[in-house]
Amino acid sequence: MPTLYLIRHCSATGQEPAASLTEAGHEQALLLRDFFREVPIDRIISSDYTRAVASVTPLADAHQLSIEREPLLRERILTHEPLEDWLAPLRQSFIDPTFKLPGAESSEEATHRIIQVIERVQSQHAATLLVTHGNLLALLLQRLDPxxxxxxxxxxxxxxxxxLDFNDSTPVIEHIWPHK
Known part of the structure; x- marks a missing residue:
């Protein structure tokens, strides 16, 4: 079974798909590169959002790997409308995976997207980085371990x-990012 590294992107200027990294985000991308310097990596698959790709570009360059852009790793759409209190519906979506606001994506639907990517790479014997967004990553973790x-x-x-490793198909999750 492969080892998967699940990465939430570095600090960005916003939430839109083309949002770039902040100055701190660029520094964080270098920390990621250094963190993975001695770790064997075979593949990098990233959300196609600018901030996700930019987060691992220095790492990809250091390992001489290309970054595969995967739309299934995009951030989950909680709503298309501005909300004064968006934390309440987000919290509700963790409690009830079928909950969704009009025209948006439920936790169940979003989790299904990232699980498709996990299943595709799980059958390979390669160390793979999956670069995604906070909400989608948290939903995946919750699916694997409540x-x-x-x-x-x-x-x-x-x-x-x-x-993320699989021990006889049982997921084993370890939080490994040490930087504050």
């Missing part, structure tokens, strides 16, 4: 890194 929840999302950092 003790991850809304509070997991709230305490995630930019960037953040989890290692």
């Amino acid at each position: 003790h991850y929840d809304f509070e997991t999302w709230r305490t995630m950092r930019n960037p953040d890194v989890y290692r």
Whole structure:
């Protein structure tokens, strides 16, 4: 079974697909590169959003790997309308995976997208980095281990890194990002 590294992107200027990294985000991307310097990596698959790709570009360059852009790793769409209180529906979506606002994506639907990517790479014997967004990553973690929840999302950092291994098809998750 492969080892998967699940990465939340570095600090960005916004939430839109073309949002770039902040100055701190660029520094964080270099920290990611250094963190993975001695780790054998065979493949990098990233959300096609600018901030996700930019988060691992220095790492990809250091490992001489290309970055495969994967739309299934895009951030989950909670709503298309501005919300004064968006934390309440987000919290509700962790409690009820079928909950969704009009025209948006439920937790169940979003999780299904990232699970498709996990299943595709799980059958390979390669160390793979999956670069995604906080909400989608937290939903994946919750699907694999129910003790991850809304509070997991709230305490995630930019960037953040989890290692995912499968022990006889049982997921083993380890939070490995040491930087504060």
